[in-house]
Amino acid sequence: MTRERQAADFNIEEVAKFWAGGQDKLALKRKAYALIQTDPELVVQPPRNFLELSREEMREFTMGQVCRMAEVTRQLEDKTLASEVLRAVDIYSESFSMRIGVHTLLFRNVVSMLGNDDQKKHWMPLVDDMRIIGCFAMTELGHSSALRGLETTATYDMEADEFIIESPTITSSKWWIGMAGHTATHTVVIAQTTVQGKHCGLNWFIVQLRDLKTGELMPNVMAGDVGSKVGHQGVDNGWIQFRKTRVPRSQMLSKWVQLERNGTFHPAPNPAVMYGTLIPERIGLVVTMIQMVSQSVTIATRYGVVRRQGHKNQQIMDYQSHYTQLLPAVSFMYMVKASFETLDDQFAVLTSGGNMDEATYLNHMGDLHALSAALKSMVGWHCSDILETCRRSMGGHAYSAYNAIGHTLGDWGVFTTGGGDHYPLLQQTARVLRLRLVQQLDRGISPKFKFKSSAHFIQHAKKYLAVSQWDVDPAHLQDCLKDFSILTQALHIIIIKRLHTIEQAVKKGASEDDMLMDSVRVAELFAALFLFEDNAERFGRTKPHTLEASAASILHRLTGLWGLYVLIKxxxxxxxxxxxxxxxxxxxxxxxxxxxxDLRYQLIGLTDGFDYPDFLLKSPLGKHNGDIYTAYFETVLQAPNVVGVPAYFERYIKPLTDRS
Amino acid sequence: MTRERQAADFNIEEVAKFWAGGQDKLALKRKAYALIQTDPELVVQPPRNFLELSREEMREFTMGQVCRMAEVTRQLEDKTLASEVLRAVDIYSESFSMRIGVHTLLFRNVVSMLGNDDQKKHWMPLVDDMRIIGCFAMTELGHSSALRGLETTATYDMEADEFIIESPTITSSKWWIGMAGHTATHTVVIAQTTVQGKHCGLNWFIVQLRDLKTGELMPNVMAGDVGSKVGHQGVDNGWIQFRKTRVPRSQMLSKWVQLERNGTFHPAPNPAVMYGTLIPERIGLVVTMIQMVSQSVTIATRYGVVRRQGHKNQQIMDYQSHYTQLLPAVSFMYMVKASFETLDDQFAVLTSGGNMDEATYLNHMGDLHALSAALKSMVGWHCSDILETCRRSMGGHAYSAYNAIGHTLGDWGVFTTGGGDHYPLLQQTARVLRLRLVQQLDRGISPKFKFKSSAHFIQHAKKYLAVSQWDVDPAHLQDCLKDFSILTQALHIIIIKRLHTIEQAVKKGASEDDMLMDSVRVAELFAALFLFEDNAERFGRTKPHTLEASAASILHRLTGLWGLYVLIKxxxxxxxxxxxxxxxxxxxxxxxxxxxxDLRYQLIGLTDGFDYPDFLLKSPLGKHNGDIYTAYFETVLQAPNVVGVPAYFERYIKPLTDRS
Known part of the structure; x- marks a missing residue:
């Protein structure tokens, strides 16, 4: 392992700084890791094993983390450190991450993005101090991505100046609602709104679910836990049914819509603003996915250099099947991580959206929707494949719960469906792109995307459609790795051509659904291209940057690898x-x-760059020092009921083996 | 759902008969299902939920199934029914399937295929009556597929006429050994053998692990359970360490090798015979995979026709993303199932192998190895993708443990690694094929495969290499679906060309490892082609067969779909x-x-053809009558701790929400 580390031809610490977001952030991160490592309410202390907790234990431990985290936040004077500690626990425990995410990313964002000033003034301090615990009641038992089909109703009772929230059918039960099972005291709920007998679209309401002192359900609210899941056993995902629950008019979130006392309803300028919170959710999911999967990649890589197999008793990492699959995975981690920078800027513009003029905000939101939908979907599917690659890279030990990858795979369950199904999301992106292509071709309108690296290339559509085949000589393909623009342009042309083919087919009578799989594929490619183009600019050789030279060099090579991988894939x-x-x-x-x-020996250095301490990876098979077998055996020996005559011997074994 | 069933343009019962292997077998299967459904020791009885059992409960329940099954087998006079009951429990519980498989497919096959007559006479009755419980100690903590690297030793002590079995290192601990954790009384163990200071290769020994009356470990044997796994929580996979454990010479399995009392060692005619048992294991895994995955496909299909989503509140099955992915999955199930017929014949020849002459047996084994290795790998990877497709087809409810697919995905963990890693297996197949290609091209030797549908086409290698491009007019591609030989030949040509390209690259200096991924891909295609060609013959229009006309028609169409899918994939x-x-x-x-x-409306009929009763699928979301939401909600309400104030309220929620 030492030899593998020394083989890195770049400064690992510099790459770790880059991954962390700079020297100060790396130091802060390490401080936060050290702080949580020995805190028994934040991290399961050995010999107890996080991977052995039952559902009940996970539910309790995870809420314990939330409670403890609130305490730590109050106690720590350094608020930057406090939020880094939160991030550390977030990385340590996916269930914690989801509980916290539901309260802050979902509940809080809805109140903050859709509430008016009075509402924010009243609710935000309670939310921020966690005096109320919020959840996000959107999906229903029978309905998810397509919000128009939601069945929950909110009917205005003008006499009482209240809304009546109702779940009219079993399929209208709010379902999968994180923290609704046991914990949440309040929820935001989206419902079909009727005022004076007139349908006023979908609106958001704040409803109290449980008593703050007793935890008992409020009258006219039914809620419970959805029981066992494939992962995230620490989260009390739940269901809610409203039985003519009454809330005052003031609890309809009213930044974009208003209902006057006399029943006059002012609709939102564009219904899309009501779903604007889904964009930060999707970008947030991308962050979480990379956090999770980069851990699995670390474990698989370390195992791959320690494990030996085959005729020559080689390190398994020396096999083509290993390194050609783990390298694009590692490169992908760096590409997405680096592009957060670009996305974060967009995200900030969006969440402060209320401060822009309406037209700009809506245009920006449409653009960011197209990109975030494609990115969340593409990253989700790629990461899903990468996790499976990691699992298979562990050989037989893929099968042990103590490799930690199995646990991640369980938690992973939610990512390819939660936050929107990938097929409609990618289809939406393809439609936005096609619309812009048609505008360009028919009327010469260039897309006014806010992001330099998004769909600007559509302006060259006419020229690109005229290109018949790639003019790069296959014998000189390596030039692509020096000048990234060769690859970027090729991918641009392919996307334009595919969009055009789809558009033509629809014009000739194919239905949108007939073109669904083709649309999905090109939108996926669009997201993959975005990552390449954004990083080609960041790590390309033409632009000076602030990175240390050896770090810049390896990131340059990883970018080229990603571009080539996209071309092939x-x-x-x-x-x-x-x-x-x-x-x-x-x-x-x-x-x-x-x-x-050529890059095979950079793998350990590159995964070290993620800088995950052993306690956080939870995997004896991914131990930093490479002493994996002893650590693994020790872990097994500490598991319950692993030695001695089993409890069922007398009942089920002896009757077979001890017959006369 | 009724409408979907009625839409089938074939007789569902006839297809069910085909799937079951005939009318009598279908009746027998249904009888067996009915028999186990209410037996509390074979099937978890409601309201208790199989999917909620803890690891301890699963370990005990599964061994209970084994014990009960032995009793049922003794009691039932109809032995055909008894083995059908075993198969039913097998399908109901993967953990049971593995426990039983370890004893019968692994332990029993080794004794039967590698033991001499005396040994068989002594051991087989004990094995068949389960008076001893066997396991199969091959893989070690540090070694798996590449057996030559195994470290466990067996040293002959001539004076005592005994072998001394020893685990010299921690990495030599036998690992993953099913039933070694708690249950097995005996094992077969493979060890590096030394006689008179001379290495005599790998040999198999029978060693007693536990006392038959007390369940205590035998002296000089250490063993335990490997703890928590990703799936198969009902199986006590374990580790074993031998501490100079002594066994008499008579416990070295001696059909192919012999050790005389004076230390004279007679080696096997070919070392490959010592691993011959791995072939039935792989074929057995293919059977199990189809059993498991066809259940998930049924669940996903039923959910897909009940669930509605989108602008027009459509059945989600109407989306291209749904039916174009579930149809090849269903077609694949039928292709593999039908080809069991071909494989079973081969399997029978192999297991009765001792009765053939040695040369024929070895030739046969080599051929069957190439095919079974590729088939196990290709089926494993395809099924893996199909399971993920099924999971994603469930939308948000993919995430519920009660969809049963999550449980299958956990159990699945073992299939893409257990029984041999797919990369070396496929590489081995590609090498066999290349060798035959070279023999054909250089010396005109046609391959003497025993199977008509295997690699016979290599005899046309010269002619096929001369073909420059496919002569089928794209505008008339639909002809392929009438005359399957057009597609078969195209796939033959592609395989020959790819093998030739790889061979040429190696001749020009590329290493075998440089060509690993290319070899793997062509061997995968070879297995996919085998399924197509075998079924093209079975269901093609040129050959009369005994199937009822409407069943024959749908199976014909499914075969065409599979061929086309292979061409595209x-x-x-x-x-x-x-x-x-x-x-x-x-x-x-x-x-x-x-x-x-065109086939979209055949899906429900086709999955009904698998004939799985609801209790066996365990998934309220895959209910036969389509009333999924009520069933699902009821399942959730029966789960533990889903309603009321949670146990951790006082400790972790109140301190946040009830502050003054």
């Missing part, structure tokens, strides 16, 4: 447009494998 | 050889989507 798109040919594909494949082989 | 292989072009790919894609659309 989505080669079908280029082939179908006659733009790529067999010789391109063969050359790209060869170059890609060579590049991976 | 492995199109990269044809593209890279300049054999397929953009127009082929576009035409195939269009035809495939059209075919799927």
């Amino acid at each position: 989505y080669a079908d798109q280029g082939i179908r447009e006659h733009f790529l040919h067999a010789n391109h594909v063969n050359a790209a494949d060869q170059l890609y494998k060579k590049l991976c082989k | 492995y199109a990269d292989q044809g593209i890279r050889e300049h054999f397929l072009h953009a127009n082929h790919v576009n035409a195939a894609d269009q035809l495939y989507k059209k075919l799927c659309k």
Whole structure:
């Protein structure tokens, strides 16, 4: 392992700084890790094993983390450290991350983005101090992504100046609501609104669920836990049914809509603002996905260099099947992480959205919706594949719960469906892009995206459609790795051509659904391209940057690897447009494998750059010092009921083996 | 749901008969299901939920199933029914399947295939009556697929006429051994054998692990459970360490090798015979995979026709993303199931192998190894993808443990690694095929495979290599669906060309590892082709068969769908050889989507054909009558601790919400 670390041709500490967001942030992160490591209410202390907790224990321990975290936040004077501690616990425990995320990213964002000043003044201090615990009642037992189908109703009773919230059917039960099972005292709920007999669209209401002193349900509210899940056993996902629950008019969130006392309803300028909170949720999910998956990648990489197998008793990492699959995974982690910078800026503009003029805000939101929907979906699917790659990289030990990857795979369950199903999300992105393409081709309107690296290339649509095939000589494909713009442009052309083909098919009579899978694929490629283009600019050689030279060099190479990987992975798109040919594909494949082989010995340094301490990874098989077998055996020996005659011997074994 | 059933344009009962293996077998299967459904020791009785059992409960319940099953087998006079009951429990519980499989498929097969007559006479009655419980000690903590690296030793002590079995290091601990954790009284163990100071290869020994009356470990044997796993919590996978454990010479399995009293060692005619038991294991795994995954496909399909979503509140099955993914999955289930017939014949030849002459047996084994290795790997990976497709098809409810798919995904963990890692297995297949190709090209030797549908096409290698591109007009691609030989031949040509390209690269200096990923891909395609070709013959229109007409018709269409799917999925292989072009790919894609659309309404009938009763599927979301939401809600309400104030309220919630 030491040899593998020394083989890194870059300064690992510098890459760790980059990953953390700078030297100060790295120091702060390490301080936060040290702080939580020995806190028994934040981290399960050995010999007890986090991976062995039952559902009940997980539910309790996770709420304990939330409670303790609130205390730590109050006690710590350094608020930057406090939020870093929160992030550390977040990384340590996905269930904690989700409980906290429900309260702050979902409940808080809805109040903050959709509440008017009076409402914010009243509710925000309670939310921020966790004197109330919030949840987010959107999805229903029978309805999720397509909000228009929601069944929960809110009917205005003008006489009482109250809304009556009602769950009219079993399928209208709010379902999957994080923290609704045991914990939440309040919820925001989205409901079909009727005022004076007239349907006024979907609106958000604040409803109290439980008594603050007793934890008992409020009258006319039914709620419970949804029981066992595939992962996140620490989160009390729940269901809620409203039985003519009454809330005052003042609890309808009214930044964008208003209902006057006399029943006059002022609708939102654009119904889309009511779903604006879903964008930060999706960007938040991308952050969480990278946090989770980079841990699994670390574990798989370390195991891969320690484990030996085969005729020559080689390190398994030396096999092509290993390094050509783990390298794009590592490179992907860095690409997404680096692009957070770009996304964070957008995110900030959005959440402070109320302070911009309406038209700009709505335009910005539409753009960010297209990008975030594609990105969340593409990152979700890629990470899903990467987790499976990591699992398989562990060989037989993939099967042990103590590799920690199995636990992550369980928790992962929510990411490819939660926050929106990927098919409609990607379809929406493809539609936005097609619309812009048509505007460009028919009327010469260039897209006014706010992001430099998003869909600006549509302005070249006419020129790109005229290109018949890639003019890069396969024999000189390696030039792409020096000048990233060669690859960027190729991907631009492929996307334009695919969008155009889809558009033509629809014009000729194909339904939108007939083109669904094609739309999904091109939108996925669009997100993959965004990551490449954004980082090609960041790590390309033409632009000076502040990174230390060896760190800049390895990130440059990882960017090239990602670009090449995208070209190969989505080669079908280029082939179908006659733009790529067999010789391109063969050359790209060869170059890609060579590049991976060249980078094989950078893997340990690169995963060290994520800087996860052992206690956080929870995996004896991913131990930093490489002494994995002893650690693993010790972990097994500490598990309950692993030695001695089992409790069921007399009942079920002896009757077979001890017959006369 | 009734409407969906009625939409089937074939007789569902006839397809169910086909799936079951005939009318009598279907009746027997239904009888067996009815028999186990109410037996509390074989099936968890409601309101208790199988999916809620803890690890301890699962371990005990599963061994209870084994014990009860032994009793049922003794009691039932109809032995065909008894083995059908065993199969039913097998399908109901993967953990049971594995416990029983370890004893019968692994332990029993080793004794039966590698033991001499005396040994079989002594041990087989004990094994068959389960008076001893066996396990299979092959893999070690530090070693798995590559057996040559195993560290456990067996040293002959001539004076005592005994072998001394020893685990010299921590990494030599036998690991993952099913039933070694709590239950097994005996094991077969594979060890590096030394006689008179001379290494005599790997040999198998029978060693007693536990006392039959007390369950206590035997002296000089250490063993325990490996604790928590990703799935199969009912199986006590364990570790074993031998501390100079002594066994008499007669416990070295001696069908193929012999050690005389004077220390003269007669080696096996071919070391491969010592691993011959791995072939039935792999074929057995394929059977199990289809049993498991066809259940998940049933659940996802039923959910897909009940669930409605989107603008028009459509059945989600009407979306292209749904039916184009579930249809190839269903078709794949039927293809593999049908090809069992072919495999079973081979399997029978192999297990009765001792009765053939040695040369024929070894040749047969080599051939079957190549096919079974590729098939286990390809089926494993495809099923893995299908399970993920099923999971995602459940939308948000993918996340509930009560959909049963999450449980299957956990159990699934073992299939893509257990029984051999797919990369080396597929590489081995590719090597066998390449060797045969070289023999054909250089010396005109046609492969003497025993199976008509395996690699016979290599005899046309010269002719196929001379073909430059596919001569099928893309505009008439639908002809492939009438005459399957068009597709079969195209796939043959692609495989030959790819093998030849790999061979040429190696000749030019590429290492075997440089060609690993290419080899893996072509071997995967070979297995996919085998399924198509085998079924093209079975369900093609040219051959009369005994199937009822409507069943024959749907199976014919499913075969075409599978062939087309293979062409598209492995199109990269044809593209890279300049054999397929953009127009082929576009035409195939269009035809495939059209075919799927045409078959959309056959899905419920086809999954009904698997004939799984509700209790066996365990999934309220996959209920046969389509009344899923009520069933699901009822399941949730029966879970522990789902309503009322949680136990941790006073400790972790009140301190936040009830502050003054």
